[in-house]
Amino acid sequence: MSFIKNIIEGESMEMEFNENNIDLETIIRDEVNKYLSRDIGDLPATQQAPLELREKYEKMEVPNKGRDIYEVLKDLNNEVLNYLYRPNHPRSFSFIPGPASRLSWLGDILTTANNIHASNFANATLPINIERNLINYLVGKIGYEIKPAGGVFVSGGSMANLTAIVAARDAQVEMEDIKKATVYLTSQTHHSVGKALHVAGFLKNNIRRIEYNDDFTMNTDSLKAAIDKDIEEGYKPAMVIATAGTTNTGSVDDFTTLGDICDHYNLWLHVDGAYGLSHILSDKSQHLFKGIERSDSASWDAHKLLFQTYSCAMVIVKEKNHLLQSFGEDAEYLDDIASDDDVIDPEMLGIELTRPARALKLWITLQVIGEDEIIERIKYGEGLAEYAEEYVSSLDNWRIISHANLSIVNFRYENSDLTEAQNNQLNSMAAQKIADSGYAIAYTTVLNNQRVIRLCTTNPLTTHDDIRETINRLDQYIGDYDMKDA
Amino acid sequence: MSFIKNIIEGESMEMEFNENNIDLETIIRDEVNKYLSRDIGDLPATQQAPLELREKYEKMEVPNKGRDIYEVLKDLNNEVLNYLYRPNHPRSFSFIPGPASRLSWLGDILTTANNIHASNFANATLPINIERNLINYLVGKIGYEIKPAGGVFVSGGSMANLTAIVAARDAQVEMEDIKKATVYLTSQTHHSVGKALHVAGFLKNNIRRIEYNDDFTMNTDSLKAAIDKDIEEGYKPAMVIATAGTTNTGSVDDFTTLGDICDHYNLWLHVDGAYGLSHILSDKSQHLFKGIERSDSASWDAHKLLFQTYSCAMVIVKEKNHLLQSFGEDAEYLDDIASDDDVIDPEMLGIELTRPARALKLWITLQVIGEDEIIERIKYGEGLAEYAEEYVSSLDNWRIISHANLSIVNFRYENSDLTEAQNNQLNSMAAQKIADSGYAIAYTTVLNNQRVIRLCTTNPLTTHDDIRETINRLDQYIGDYDMKDA
Numbered sequence: 022m023s024f025i026k027n028i029i030e031g032e033s034m035e036m037e038f039n040e041n042n043i044d045l046e047t048i049i050r051d052e053v054n055k056y057l058s059r060d061i062g063d064l065p066a067t068q069q070a071p072l073e074l075r076e077k078y079e080k081m082e083v084p085n086k087g088r089d090i091y092e093v094l095k096d097l098n099n100e101v102l103n104y105l106y107r108p109n110h111p112r113s114f115s116f117i118p119g120p121a122s123r124l125s126w127l128g129d130i131l132t133t134a135n136n137i138h139a140s141n142f143a144n145a146t147l148p149i150n151i152e153r154n155l156i157n158y159l160v161g162k163i164g165y166e167i168k169p170a171g172g173v174f175v176s177g178g179s180m181a182n183l184t185a186i187v188a189a190r191d192a193q194v195e196m197e198d199i200k201k202a203t204v205y206l207t208s209q210t211h212h213s214v215g216k217a218l219h220v221a222g223f224l225k226n227n228i229r230r231i232e233y234n235d236d237f238t239m240n241t242d243s244l245k246a247a248i249d250k251d252i253e254e255g256y257k258p259a260m261v262i263a264t265a266g267t268t269n270t271g272s273v274d275d276f277t278t279l280g281d282i283c284d285h286y287n288l289w290l291h292v293d294g295a296y297g298l299s300h301i302l303s304d305k306s307q308h309l310f311k312g313i314e315r316s317d318s319a320s321w322d323a324h325k326l327l328f329q330t331y332s333c334a335m336v337i338v339k340e341k342n343h344l345l346q347s348f349g350e351d352a353e354y355l356d357d358i359a360s361d362d363d364v365i366d367p368e369m370l371g372i373e374l375t376r377p378a379r380a381l382k383l384w385i386t387l388q389v390i391g392e393d394e395i396i397e398r399i400k401y402g403e404g405l406a407e408y409a410e411e412y413v414s415s416l417d418n419w420r421i422i423s424h425a426n427l428s429i430v431n432f433r434y435e436n437s438d439l440t441e442a443q444n445n446q447l448n449s450m451a452a453q454k455i456a457d458s459g460y461a462i463a464y465t466t467v468l469n470n471q472r473v474i475r476l477c478t479t480n481p482l483t484t485h486d487d488i489r490e491t492i493n494r495l496d497q498y499i500g501d502y503d504m505k506d507a
Numbered sequence: 508m509s510f511i512k513n514i515i516e517g518e519s520m521e522m523e524f525n526e527n528n529i530d531l532e533t534i535i536r537d538e539v540n541k542y543l544s545r546d547i548g549d550l551p552a553t554q555q556a557p558l559e560l561r562e563k564y565e566k567m568e569v570p571n572k573g574r575d576i577y578e579v580l581k582d583l584n585n586e587v588l589n590y591l592y593r594p595n596h597p598r599s600f601s602f603i604p605g606p607a608s609r610l611s612w613l614g615d616i617l618t619t620a621n622n623i624h625a626s627n628f629a630n631a632t633l634p635i636n637i638e639r640n641l642i643n644y645l646v647g648k649i650g651y652e653i654k655p656a657g658g659v660f661v662s663g664g665s666m667a668n669l670t671a672i673v674a675a676r677d678a679q680v681e682m683e684d685i686k687k688a689t690v691y692l693t694s695q696t697h698h699s700v701g702k703a704l705h706v707a708g709f710l711k712n713n714i715r716r717i718e719y720n721d722d723f724t725m726n727t728d729s730l731k732a733a734i735d736k737d738i739e740e741g742y743k744p745a746m747v748i749a750t751a752g753t754t755n756t757g758s759v760d761d762f763t764t765l766g767d768i769c770d771h772y773n774l775w776l777h778v779d780g781a782y783g784l785s786h787i788l789s790d791k792s793q794h795l796f797k798g799i800e801r802s803d804s805a806s807w808d809a810h811k812l813l814f815q816t817y818s819c820a821m822v823i824v825k826e827k828n829h830l831l832q833s834f835g836e837d838a839e840y841l842d843d844i845a846s847d848d849d850v851i852d853p854e855m856l857g858i859e860l861t862r863p864a865r866a867l868k869l870w871i872t873l874q875v876i877g878e879d880e881i882i883e884r885i886k887y888g889e890g891l892a893e894y895a896e897e898y899v900s901s902l903d904n905w906r907i908i909s910h911a912n913l914s915i916v917n918f919r920y921e922n923s924d925l926t927e928a929q930n931n932q933l934n935s936m937a938a939q940k941i942a943d944s945g946y947a948i949a950y951t952t953v954l955n956n957q958r959v960i961r962l963c964t965t966n967p968l969t970t971h972d973d974i975r976e977t978i979n980r981l982d983q984y985i986g987d988y989d990m991k992d993a
Contacts, residue, residue, distance in 0.1 A: 035968075035971075036883070036884065036967045038876075038880070039875070039876050039877070039880050040608060040875075040876060045609055045610075045613065046543045046544070049539050049613055052613070052616060052617060052620075053539060053616065053620075054532060056621075057532045057535065058532070069628075069632055070633050074632075074633060075636045076636075078633050078636040078637050078640055079637075079639050079640050080640065081637075083641075083874070083877075083878050084873075084874065084877050084878065085877055087874070087875045087877035087880065088874050088875060090875045093871060093874045093875050096874075097871070100633060101633040101634060101637065101867070104632045105621060105630070105634075106624060106630040107622075116624075116630075119622050121619075122526060124576075126535075126619055127531065127538070130535060130538060130539065130615075130616055131538060131583065133607075133611075133615040133616075133817075134612055135542075135588055135591060135593070136607045136816045136817060137817070138592060138594050138602075138605060138817060142555075144594075144602075145591055146555055146590045146591075147556050147560060147561065147564050147586060148587060150556075150562075150564040150565040151564050151567075154564055158569050176662050176859060176862060177859055177860065177862060178860070179858055179859050179861070180858065183706075183858060187705075187706050190708075196685055196708050196709075197685075197686045199685060199708060200682065200683045213860050215836065216858065217858075219673075219833070220669075220673050220706065220707065220833075220858060221706065222676075222682050222707065222708030223682075224682055224683075330619045330863075331622060331623070331861055332861065332862060332863055347705070348702060350701065350702060372665055372666065373662060373663055373666060374663065374664070374665045374698075375663040375664065375665070375808075375817055375818065376662060376663060376817065376818060377816075377817040377818055381587070385579060387570075388569070388570065388573070388574050388582075389525070389529070389573045390525050391569075391570050391573035392569050392571050393572060394524070394525050394573065397522070401522045481522045481524065482521075484521040485521075
């Protein structure tokens with residue numbers, strides 16, 4: 022099939038491709054239309070592949086000769102892409118959902134068609150200007166000064182947290198003293214932070230889990246006490262990791278008090294806002310973020326509440342120079358250019374070199390949809406969580422465990438005739454059953470040692486009917502359950 | 508335009524979108540067709556945006572109300588996507604090009620349409636089995652044992668190097684002793700390695716630049732001497748970073764000798780094969796990689812010579828447990844499951860949590876094209892570099908500086924009537940002129956303090972005519988140049 026064609030005239034040779042024998046235009050058009058016309062709500066919210074399919078794909082050979090593309094597409098559509106957790110499904114309430122706009126998808130299509138290499142201005146001038154435009158937009162929302170603030174697009178919250186933590190480490194700690202450097206967070210802090218601290222070389226024993234308040238925010242008195250104790254014992258407190266919207270409960274830390282503490286002790290304040298920071302756009306929630314401009318850095322995921330496909334996230338710092346110092350590589354060169362913003366390539370502000378133009382799809386989405394509707398979508402999600410809280414409260418034997426915060430609410434079936442263990446089991450069982458049914462995904466989490474059901478309602482496609490019916494089904498599963506089966 | 512529609516019957520409320528008023532089906536189909544039907548060779552290989560456009564996009568407001576989508580697309584197509592370096596252009600010979608297959612693009616379209624969250628089996632069963640399938644395939648090519656080897660897909664070579672370096676650090680160094688840990692590489696090592704070492708906490712002063720041989724591979728005698736000296740001085744040698752295909756010259760280190768040295772001193776051997784490791788598939792080059800199975804880890808970019816769009820790369824380790832120990836988070840939990848491969852999620856093997864299903868597009872490409880044609884493409888690129896070497900050698904005043912290695916060749920105009928500085932200047936001028944013309948990109952690099960022109964010929968769309976005409980134009984620019992203008 023494939024060969025190197027040797028054309029006699031002029032020694033010219035060119036390669037011929039299998040690929041050219043494929044009617045890719047029709048295939049891509051058909052696939053695109055399939056996705057544009059489907060109603061995702063008709064599909065299961067999640068579905069696990071059976072073991073024999075798992076084995077089939079794990080053991081499949083890479084063929085010597087290519088397989089027919091229609092066969093491969095059949096495998097893909099009937100099997101591979103059939104058994105997915107669908108983060109953009111209207112009844113996908115677990116984790117933080119990914120309700121991506123189709124405009125973001127259009128952005129992906131254009132970005133990948135051009136295979137843009139957005140590491141530096143020489144490779145992609147305007148996509149990088151657009152990235153800076155959006156970083157400035159987000160900087161303004163946080164309340165940092167546009168100058169000297171800065172940031173860079175990364176693949177997700179884990180990378181945003183890692184990038185900020187390395188910048189903080191370099192600003193605060195001599196590596197020779199790393200064994201003395203301590204970091205403060207709570208058990209509600211996202212586990213990507215622990216991983217990032219490990220990658221950056223912080224010792225596990227130097228990570229202090231501070232107590233949290235009833236609303237799951239960091240207890241600032243305990244924080245102060247922990248810092249004082251560490252100083253007394255010869256440690257060097259380096260940074261506090263606060264959260265703007267915890268994954269469990271959507272709780273937002275008290276940035277004003279944390280800002281005071283960090284100022285007093287000269288600590289770096291990083292805010293993990295991967296999930297929650299988008300709510301700063303909502304006039305209903307923005308008061309919760311008061312004082313966030315006191316922080317030194319923040320993570321923000323556009324592939325969550327800014328309705329982008331994976332992977333599209335940002336790390337933002339109050340002073341761009343901190344990123345340059347950690348990632349700019351050649352310090353001598355930097356002295357000259359640090360004053361000249363126009364030559365600072367994104368690769369000098371983060372870990373990655375080759376990277377796709379992640380900002381482009383966000384830019385397309387914001388330009389076409391407009392900020393007002395983005396805000397409306399975010400507020401709609403807040404309203405859905407409140408509606409869920411209200412509806413759960415109207416049912417017997419159900420108790421709200423954490424109130425609707427941003428777009429997250431936690432509740433629990435609790436029958437006083439049953440033991441704690443039995444109640445835990447019923448909540449787990451109901452969550453598992455609704456996932457197995459494919460109707461909705463509403464997994465459990467553990468709050469204060471109790472098993473609770475958690476809804477994260479960020480998808481603007483979700484209706485109030487979806488919320489009610491999901492809760493009704495959970496209630497029904499429990500009502501139908503015979504405890505003797507346990 | 509947008510509002511929350513309150514339907515009376517049954518309290519049902521749902522949101523209505525601007526987006527729904529857009530004929531996205533037609534728009535996406537038109538955009539897709541545009542890219543399928545264009546001949547990329549007709550476009551400039553690279554083009555810089557003028558200053559006024561840079562300012563326009565950097566200062567553009569996010570509108571409150573959305574802008575007309577056709578206006579936004581006009582901006583995109585006429586401006587943003589017009590001024591790009593095109594890594595997939597047939598005369599894009601600089602950096603390591605990105606000659607992505609359109610099948611990879613199809614993979615992107617499907618992956619992003621489903622917004623797959625490939626962090627763990629619960630979210631994406633079969634895409635993760637496929638990832639493991641391809642990791643095993645690559646593991647086999649390197650020559651590691653399928654068990655206990657392992658790996659994970661990452662965004663690019665920088666992340667692959669970082670992931671391996673953190674695993675190596677954790678296996679070799681107590682963080683308390685980080686100031687004694689030393690690392691060995693050459694000045695030909697890719698600069699992402701230096702950045703990764705910094706992120707992982709290694710001290711800049713402990714990174715040893717080992718001399719390289721005439722063929723730009725690491726001098727193993729100098730390496731041994733440096734290790735001995737460090738041990739004598741109380742340092743703790745930790746790892747050697749070798750390269751399978753340096754970015755400058757395509758040089759492949761001597762893995763057999765490096766393996767012996769690393770065994771002897773108990774060092775971790777990491778191979779940065781981001782660019783070059785794909786050549787291990789070529790029966791013409793695979794002898795160069797002899798002994799690579801002696802290494803402990805390797806980086807490999809599929810978005811280079813496996814013809815994928817950005818971002819698609821892999822880190823592969825000889826023992827999967829090293830990744831688990833560094834990134835698996837909860838060590839107690841891991842003890843139980845380390846024996847049970849089926850529950851090891853990709854998020855436990857690397858830095859990222861949320862991440863797209865990067866393996867899927869590579870799988871589609873390999874299944875449809877088949878291994879034979881992939882190999883043929885790689886060999887075709889090798890042949891192009893040899894052809895360039897042959898053609899340059901036939902011209903007056905041109906000298907080969909590094910022979911065709913994998914797909915890279917370096918050469919230089921050198922007129923003995925001119926000074927070294929003048930010859931350097933002529934080479935730079937010619938490279939700049941051909942880039943400015945848009946015909947081709949062939950930037951210079953510095954080898955042994957001389958400015959040389961470097962071609963990386965990995966694109967199977969490149970013809971022998973393209974090579975000849977590029978070299979002819981470079982020669983012509985120099986011939987036309989009046990040194991008095993300098």
